[in-house]
Amino acid sequence: MAKKHDIFLFAGGIAILIVLTILDISIGEAGMGDAAVIWKLRFPRALTAILAGASMAVAGAQMQSIFRNPLADPHIMGISAGAGLGAAIISISLIGMGIFPAELGIASGAFAGAAITSLLIITAASKIHSGSTLLIFGVMIGFIFSAITSIIEYSSNEESLKIFYNWSAGSFTGNGIDNLLVLASALALGTFIALANNKGLDIIMFGDEYANMSGADTRKIRLYAMLSSCIITGAVTAFCGPLGFVGIVSPHISRKILGKSANLSVLPFSIITGGTIALLADVISQIARIPLPVGSTIALIGIPIILAILFKGRDNSLVQ
Numbered sequence: 001m002a003k004k005h006d007i008f009l010f011a012g013g014i015a016i017l018i019v020l021t022i023l024d025i026s027i028g029e030a031g032m033g034d035a036a037v038i039w040k041l042r043f044p045r046a047l048t049a050i051l052a053g054a055s056m057a058v059a060g061a062q063m064q065s066i067f068r069n070p071l072a073d074p075h076i077m078g079i080s081a082g083a084g085l086g087a088a089i090i091s092i093s094l095i096g097m098g099i100f101p102a103e104l105g106i107a108s109g110a111f112a113g114a115a116i117t118s119l120l121i122i123t124a125a126s127k128i129h130s131g132s133t134l135l136i137f138g139v140m141i142g143f144i145f146s147a148i149t150s151i152i153e154y155s156s157n158e159e160s161l162k163i164f165y166n167w168s169a170g171s172f173t174g175n176g177i178d179n180l181l182v183l184a185s186a187l188a189l190g191t192f193i194a195l196a197n198n199k200g201l202d203i204i205m206f207g208d209e210y211a212n213m214s215g216a217d218t219r220k221i222r223l224y225a226m227l228s229s230c231i232i233t234g235a236v237t238a239f240c241g242p243l244g245f246v247g248i249v250s251p252h253i254s255r256k257i258l259g260k261s262a263n264l265s266v267l268p269f270s271i272i273t274g275g276t277i278a279l280l281a282d283v284i285s286q287i288a289r290i291p292l293p294v295g296s297t298i299a300l301i302g303i304p305i306i307l308a309i310l311f312k313g314r315d316n317s318l319v320q
Helices: 002-026 035-067 079-094 102-125 131-154 158-168 177-196 198-204 208-213 218-240 246-258 263-287 294-311
Strands: none
Touching (some): 035 131, 035 198, 035 246, 035 263, 102 131, 102 158, 177 218, 198 263
16 A cells, blocks of 8 residues: 555656656747747756656665754755865866866866765765764855855956856856766766665665664665765856755655655655756746846755744654
8 A cells, every 4th residue: 555655646746747857848938839939948848857856866865864863965064165166176277278168167166076075985984984064064164165155255366256156156148968877877876876775765864873773884875875975066056056955855854745755765756756856946037037046946845844844843753
C-alpha cells in the first residue's frame, strides 16, 4: 500500500512538472506558433531550470543529512561564495582586459572557484570528525570569499561590474546543448553517488555517536556527500549563477509530502520538487512586466517556507 502511495505521489509530481514545462515554453509574444523560438530558446531555458533546480535539491538534501541541520545547503557551506569569487576574478579582472570572452570566462571562473572551495571542504571533511565543526568551517570559508569578492567589485570598472552582476542575479537562459549535457551529467553523477550513499545518510541523521555505534564511517559518508554536492553545485553555479533556497526548501517539501525521511525516497522526490520550484520561478519571472532575475524570484518563493521551518519547531526535525 505504501509503495502504491509513493508511486501516486511521484506520478503527481511529474505531472505537475510537465504542466509547468508546457506553461514555461508557451510564455512569450510568439506564443506556441514559432517552433524555432520554442526549440532554440524556450525549451533549453525550461530544461536548464529543471536540471538546475533538481541538482541544488539533491545537494541540499545531502547536506541537511550530514550536518543534521534543516537549513544546510551549498550556499551555507560556502561553495557558491567560492564560485562567485572565481567569477568575479575572471569577469572583473580578465574579461575587462580582453583575455576571456564574457560567457566562457564567467562559467570557467565560477566552476574553478566552486571546485577549489569544494576541494578545501572535501579535505576538511576527511579530517574533521564533527559535523557542526565542518559546517562552521564552510560558513567561515564563505565569509572570507564573499569579503574578497566585495573588494574586487569595489575596485572594478563599470562594464566589468555589470557583467558580474548579470551573472550573480541568476539566469536559466543562454545555455546550449553542450552546457545542458554538462548539467545533466553532473546531476546524474551526483545523484548516483548520493543514492549509493543513502544508507549512510540515513544513519548519520541520528548523530555521529549512533552512526559510529552502528559501525558506519562518518567521515567517509560526509566525504561522499560533499563530493556529490560539489560536482553538482559547481556545474549549476557556472552556467546559471548562484541559486539559493532551492537546496534548502526542496528536501523539506519532499519529506513533508512523502511522510518519511529515508533518502532513498527523498532524494528522487527532491529532484522533482527542485525542478518544479525552479520552473515556477522561471514562469513568474517571464510573466512579470519587467523580467525578474530567477535568483530573486526563487528567494521570494523560498523565504516564506524557510520562515515556516524556523517558527514551527516540529518541522525542524529531519527524521520522520
